[in-house]
Amino acid sequence: MIANFIDGPLWYFSLFVFFAGVMLRLGSIIFSKHKVDLSVARGPEAPGAFRTIFSRFLPDKGMYPHIKLQVIAGYIFHLGLFAVIFFAAPHIKFFDEHFLGFSWTALPHWGFIFAAQLAFLGLILLWLQRVINPVSRLISKTGDHISSILTFIVLLTGCLALLESFSSLRLLHRFSVELFLIYFPFSSLMHAFTFIPSRAFTGAWFGRRGIKS
Amino acid sequence: MSERLEKGLTALRGQMDSKVESFFSSCVNCGICAESCLFYTETKDPRYTPIYKTEPLRKLWKQEYSFWGKFSSKLGFTKTFKESDLADWEELVYDGCSMCGRCSMVCPMGIDIADIIARVKQGLSAAGYTPQDLVGAANRTLEFGSPMGNILPALKAHIKHIEADTGLTVPFDIEGADYMVTISANEVVTFPEYIGAITRIFAHANVSWTISSEAFEATNSGLQMGNNTIATELVGRIVAAAEKLKVKNVVSPECGHAYAAIRWNGPNYLGKKYTFGVVHILELLDELYRSGRIKTSGMETSRMTFHDPCQIVRRGGVAAQPRELLASVASDVTEMSDHGRMNWCCGGGGGVSANERAEELRIQVFNRKKSQLDEIKVETMVTACSNCRTVLEDGLDANDMDMEVLGLTELIADHLVENEALVGS
Ligand code: SF4
Numbered sequence: 091m092i093a094n095f096i097d098g099p100l101w102y103f104s105l106f107v108f109f110a111g112v113m114l115r116l117g118s119i120i121f122s123k124h125k126v127d128l129s130v131a132r133g134p135e136a137p138g139a140f141r142t143i144f145s146r147f148l149p150d151k152g153m154y155p156h157i158k159l160q161v162i163a164g165y166i167f168h169l170g171l172f173a174v175i176f177f178a179a180p181h182i183k184f185f186d187e188h189f190l191g192f193s194w195t196a197l198p199h200w201g202f203i204f205a206a207q208l209a210f211l212g213l214i215l216l217w218l219q220r221v222i223n224p225v226s227r228l229i230s231k232t233g234d235h236i237s238s239i240l241t242f243i244v245l246l247t248g249c250l251a252l253l254e255s256f257s258s259l260r261l262l263h264r265f266s267v268e269l270f271l272i273y274f275p276f277s278s279l280m281h282a283f284t285f286i287p288s289r290a291f292t293g294a295w296f297g298r299r300g301i302k303s
Numbered sequence: 304m305s306e307r308l309e310k311g312l313t314a315l316r317g318q319m320d321s322k323v324e325s326f327f328s329s330c331v332n333c334g335i336c337a338e339s340c341l342f343y344t345e346t347k348d349p350r351y352t353p354i355y356k357t358e359p360l361r362k363l364w365k366q367e368y369s370f371w372g373k374f375s376s377k378l379g380f381t382k383t384f385k386e387s388d389l390a391d392w393e394e395l396v397y398d399g400c401s402m403c404g405r406c407s408m409v410c411p412m413g414i415d416i417a418d419i420i421a422r423v424k425q426g427l428s429a430a431g432y433t434p435q436d437l438v439g440a441a442n443r444t445l446e447f448g449s450p451m452g453n454i455l456p457a458l459k460a461h462i463k464h465i466e467a468d469t470g471l472t473v474p475f476d477i478e479g480a481d482y483m484v485t486i487s488a489n490e491v492v493t494f495p496e497y498i499g500a501i502t503r504i505f506a507h508a509n510v511s512w513t514i515s516s517e518a519f520e521a522t523n524s525g526l527q528m529g530n531n532t533i534a535t536e537l538v539g540r541i542v543a544a545a546e547k548l549k550v551k552n553v554v555s556p557e558c559g560h561a562y563a564a565i566r567w568n569g570p571n572y573l574g575k576k577y578t579f580g581v582v583h584i585l586e587l588l589d590e591l592y593r594s595g596r597i598k599t600s601g602m603e604t605s606r607m608t609f610h611d612p613c614q615i616v617r618r619g620g621v622a623a624q625p626r627e628l629l630a631s632v633a634s635d636v637t638e639m640s641d642h643g644r645m646n647w648c649c650g651g652g653g654g655v656s657a658n659e660r661a662e663e664l665r666i667q668v669f670n671r672k673k674s675q676l677d678e679i680k681v682e683t684m685v686t687a688c689s690n691c692r693t694v695l696e697d698g699l700d701a702n703d704m705d706m707e708v709l710g711l712t713e714l715i716a717d718h719l720v721e722n723e724a725l726v727g728s
């Protein structure tokens with residue numbers, strides 16, 4: 091009965107909340123008041139926006155030695171997570187059957203283990219940095235910790251489900267993913283989407299002034 | 304809720320737009336921005352973390368504009384805003400931020416943190432949480448035309464000397480001039496040699512220029528306070544004078560925030576496009592140099608570096624011109640480790656230097672510049688902002704550092720090829 095609920099209504103509900111919520115959040119950026127700049131531009135905005143969307147993937151050279159941990163842990167976590175989400179065999183099968191109708195090459199088992207370990211390591215390092223570093227400790231909100239914990243649980247249950255392949259573990263994983271999807275649009279997890287307009291706004295501003303950002 | 308709190312919150316609400324929405328939606332509280340800010344790196348006080356300075360606006364956004372905020376307030380769970388939510392940020396925002404914008408260059412989410420801090424100032428200023436020194440400077444400018452009072456007599460006295468020394472005429476209120484020059488009060492009071500320098504350079508390059516006796520002061524305390532009404536009034540005076548004299552261009556002084564106010568913010572304050580162009584003095588000098596109208600001779604041989612004024616370089620886009628100009632008169636120029644768009648602020652921008660209360664902190668954060676200078680061991684530091692110059696000199700004094708600070712415009716003037724034919728023309 092619980093299994094049916096998790097695989098059925100709750101799954102559809104979480105998908106609905108996720109997609110509707112993300113659309114709503116992005117819509118509130120697109121449709122909020124946008125001030126028109128009346129000063130004479132020194133350079134074009136669009137290339138500046140485009141440039142900054144990509145340039146901020148890399149830290150400034152002078153800053154890097156001071157933020158090594160965040161950068162390395164951030165990369166390890168995000169790359170590991172990306173690989174696990176999109177290249178784990180059960181996920182590809184799931185996307186194929188439920189959404190896309192096609193599949194692609196999955197990571198070998200050892201590749202999955204490696205990617206998952208990277209994601210765990212990155213996530214744990216980032217979270218430790220969050221609680222130990224006085225700056226991140228001061229500025230972090232409850233929501234940041236909830237996001238970290240939820241992501242951790244999703245990863246953990248996913249690994250257990252894959253390794254042990256008990257149905258109850260698969261269900262637990264699915265349930266945690268549902269919680270994650272429901273929480274996503276209302277949290278800073280939204281940065282996965284909003285970093286694009288955010289970088290674009292700033293890049294356009296700098297582009298207008300003839301500055302590389 | 305008190306009236307001042309209500310006023311502050313109303314002003315903050317007026318700041319919400321698509322940028323604020325996307326910026327606050329993106330911040331992951333990673334803390335990276337702290338390492339870019341001299342107020343944090345030199346004090347190690349986490350409260351000086353750039354994004355933390357935006358907390359009043361962020362809290363309001365979260366409470367009134369985010370889903371959770373709206374949802375919890377429907378359920379009656381919202382924490383009410385207290386006066387301390389604004390009052391406690393006055394020191395952080397006005398004393399502990401020079402609006403240098405370095406943080407905006409490093410945020411991995413691309414958040415323009417300095418832009419949000421400027422918006423927070425709007426709320427604090429509306430609620431009356433602004434340092435008294437800035438309020439006083441703004442009032443003096445409104446009443447007497449400059450933050451240092453009525454400086455027209457001082458300006459005229461300097462000009463009399465310049466005219467006597469050079470045999471040149473400083474043109475006042477000339478209709479139809481190509482360039483209407485604006486000045487900062489600090490240039491009149493502390494560095495009057497700047498006015499002599501532009502007089503000689505413009506005569507040398509045969510530039511058609513003028514000064515308006517009605518509006519020559521370009522600094523803008525309204526911008527520093529975060530009071531758009533005052534900022535608009537002050538920019539409006541220059542615009543009115545430029546329109547009255549039907550000049551083709553207004554020249555911003557070296558002063559960084561004056562440039563930001565007249566060049567970038569002005570049309571937005573006034574809600575209209577200008578009928579004239581605005582150039583920074585360095586842009587104009589560089590243009591004159593490139594077109595061969597400025598001819599220099601001789602080279603400075605002392606070991607020099609250039610300090611980038613944040614509002615001119617990082618936030619203003621005038622980065623190549625000062626370097627080209629300096630290279631034309633100095634043979635031994637060494638860049639600091641972080642320079643150009645990633646320079647470190649002198650510590651006195653954004654109204655910090657006008658705020659006596661912030662002096663100790665300002666001297667403390669000068670350690671960042673000191674470390675940069677210690678690395679390259681130069682004899683002379685050249686800059687292009689009279690405010691930076693004063694702050695740099697203070698910092699050098701406080702650290703017993705024996706280093707000369709020069710203004711770039713004066714340096715160019717000192718190397719002009721003598722042209723006797725121009726004298727007296
Ligand atoms: S660097 Fe950007 S994302 Fe990180 S805490 Fe600062 S503002 Fe937020």
Ligand code: SF4
Nearest residue numbers: 340400401403404406
């Ligand atoms: S604008 Fe400059 S001084 Fe202000 S918070 Fe950002 S880095 Fe610090």
